[in-house]
Amino acid sequence: MTFTERLRQIQQTCNSLLCIGLDPVLDKIPSHLQKTGDPIVEFNKHIIESTSDIVCAYKFNLAFYEVMGPAGIEALEDSLDLVPQDILTIGDGKRNDIGNSAERYAEMLFEGFEFDAATVNPYMGTDSVEPFIKYPGKGAFILALTSNPGAKDFQKLKIGDRYLYEKVVQRAKKWNTGNNIGLVVGATQSRELAGIRKLASDMPILLPGIGAQGGDLKKSIEHGCTRKKDLLLINVGRSIIYANNVRDTALEVHAMINTYRNV
Amino acid sequence: MTFTERLRQIQQTCNSLLCIGLDPVLDKIPSHLQKTGDPIVEFNKHIIESTSDIVCAYKFNLAFYEVMGPAGIEALEDSLDLVPQDILTIGDGKRNDIGNSAERYAEMLFEGFEFDAATVNPYMGTDSVEPFIKYPGKGAFILALTSNPGAKDFQKLKIGDRYLYEKVVQRAKKWNTGNNIGLVVGATQSRELAGIRKLASDMPILLPGIGAQGGDLKKSIEHGCTRKKDLLLINVGRSIIYANNVRDTALEVHAMINTYRNV
Numbered sequence: 189m190t191f192t193e194r195l196r197q198i199q200q201t202c203n204s205l206l207c208i209g210l211d212p213v214l215d216k217i218p219s220h221l222q223k224t225g226d227p228i229v230e231f232n233k234h235i236i237e238s239t240s241d242i243v244c245a246y247k248f249n250l251a252f253y254e255v256m257g258p259a260g261i262e263a264l265e266d267s268l269d270l271v272p273q274d275i276l277t278i279g280d281g282k283r284n285d286i287g288n289s290a291e292r293y294a295e296m297l298f299e300g301f302e303f304d305a306a307t308v309n310p311y312m313g314t315d316s317v318e319p320f321i322k323y324p325g326k327g328a329f330i331l332a333l334t335s336n337p338g339a340k341d342f343q344k345l346k347i348g349d350r351y352l353y354e355k356v357v358q359r360a361k362k363w364n365t366g367n368n369i370g371l372v373v374g375a376t377q378s379r380e381l382a383g384i385r386k387l388a389s390d391m392p393i394l395l396p397g398i399g400a401q402g403g404d405l406k407k408s409i410e411h412g413c414t415r416k417k418d419l420l421l422i423n424v425g426r427s428i429i430y431a432n433n434v435r436d437t438a439l440e441v442h443a444m445i446n447t448y449r450n451v
Numbered sequence: 452m453t454f455t456e457r458l459r460q461i462q463q464t465c466n467s468l469l470c471i472g473l474d475p476v477l478d479k480i481p482s483h484l485q486k487t488g489d490p491i492v493e494f495n496k497h498i499i500e501s502t503s504d505i506v507c508a509y510k511f512n513l514a515f516y517e518v519m520g521p522a523g524i525e526a527l528e529d530s531l532d533l534v535p536q537d538i539l540t541i542g543d544g545k546r547n548d549i550g551n552s553a554e555r556y557a558e559m560l561f562e563g564f565e566f567d568a569a570t571v572n573p574y575m576g577t578d579s580v581e582p583f584i585k586y587p588g589k590g591a592f593i594l595a596l597t598s599n600p601g602a603k604d605f606q607k608l609k610i611g612d613r614y615l616y617e618k619v620v621q622r623a624k625k626w627n628t629g630n631n632i633g634l635v636v637g638a639t640q641s642r643e644l645a646g647i648r649k650l651a652s653d654m655p656i657l658l659p660g661i662g663a664q665g666g667d668l669k670k671s672i673e674h675g676c677t678r679k680k681d682l683l684l685i686n687v688g689r690s691i692i693y694a695n696n697v698r699d700t701a702l703e704v705h706a707m708i709n710t711y712r713n714v
Contacts, residue, residue, distance in 0.1 A: 254556070254559050255556070258522075265521075292518040311594060315599050317601070336550065336576065342619065346611075352605065359604060359605075
């Protein structure tokens with residue numbers, strides 16, 4: 189089964205487009221968990237147990253684990269073991285390098301951690317992306333238009349009649365012969381999302397930037413899911429994982445997403 | 452002292468522009484070292500001991516360590532401890548993320564591993580680069596024009612009368628108020644290197660792609676060091692670290708570099 193088919197299947201089965209970003213920072217973790225032997229893993233365990241019936245994926249931003257050294261890598265491995273088998277895991281590392289090095293990153297992500305998908309920075313072009321897309325069943329989400337202010341600096345530069353991010357989308361479509369490539373589009377860019385959805389109608393879009401970053405959920409769904417079959421993966425991180433009641437907040441977000449989808 | 456000043460000082464002291472890329476692959480390591488308890492660290496130790504009097508820096512590509520899991524991170528830490536104090540270390544991770552996440556990467560690289568410099572992918576713009584440039588004395592090498600074939604896919608797209616990589620160089624110059632930013636330019640791009648050197652006359656350029664990737668050393672120095680004071684950091688990896696005689700090969704490369712510099 190291709191990654192895109194896997195994503196469609198899990199989204200249908202669990203009736204959810206929600207992906208939760210598990211990017212824990214030690215000093216933001218509830219104090220009773222900080223006293224345990226492995227606070228990061230305990231924290232993730234709590235989030236996963238509270239939400240695994242209403243999400244289709246968990247996204248792990250590698251920066252938050254790598255900053256803790258070897259212990260952080262172990263915490264990431266242990267956290268991944270807690271994710272139920274049918275739910276997808278995304279290794280959000282935004283890696284990119286020449287082919288020879290990119291192969292190591294792909295091996296780390298897909299064979300080491302056994303992530304189902306990874307985020308990939310496109311700046312270095314085709315041969316730097318290829319190692320990530322040659323794993324059958326695994327997905328590569330290519331950064332197209334990101335959620336941060338700096339997205340305008342290069343991604344929105346005009347090349348002829350197209351923006352750079354549209355050139356990336358066009359190229360990603362060409363790369364997508366294995367039906368395993370998606371795009372990262374920030375939820376803060378909901379106007380541009382409509383254009384990207386038109387350009388790449390059959391590709392999954394991973395949408396970060398809801399919540400702490402101020403992205404508009406309703407507009408994002410309106411523009412990213414124009415047809416019932418459009419694949420959108422909505423990542424919510426800080427506003428769920430640090431909520432007073434994780435399950436209630438996740439349920440609320442899940443319900444909101446499904447309300448907007450069905451309008 | 453700014454990073455650029457530090458680089459100038461060490462290059463003068465050791466009379467060398469040579470940076471060796473310590474990117475070991477287990478099955479390419481000599482068999483007698485494979486039998487030791489910590490083959491990667493033993494291998495790096497051998498390279499460092501054979502070359503530390505003729506290099507100004509060692510570059511560690513994180514992909515090669517991360518692929519080995521927590522043990523790889525420990526091997527990287529142990530290898531860094533073997534580098535003499537006055538020689539610069541570069542964490543080649545090509546990281547880039549939104550500010551909040553990029554801060555973790557910068558912390559990992561500059562406080563965790565204590566690298567002197569890091570490579571940074573510019574695709575996500577200003578706020579994604581800022582966390583890497585706010586460390587006094589540490590350097591950030593921004594990917595401008597890379598050595599791989601895919602460099603043409605996006606980096607060589609034309610924006611008005613400039614290529615994307617030139618836009619990146621112009622932006623990097625603006626970011627460089629702390630005199631701690633450099634550029635990565637592949638040695639396979641020696642023609643374009645001349646133009647980049649003109650655009651960014653006072654910035655250090657890290658030049659990978661010599662040796663296994665086919666870059667031209669003579670032309671690279673001709674175009675990258677047009678004035679005596681131009682800062683060029685020439686990375687050589689596989690062709691030195693896997694040489695039959697590491698020291699002799701490194702000496703040869705070092706001598707060639709200095710011959711071409713002094714023409």
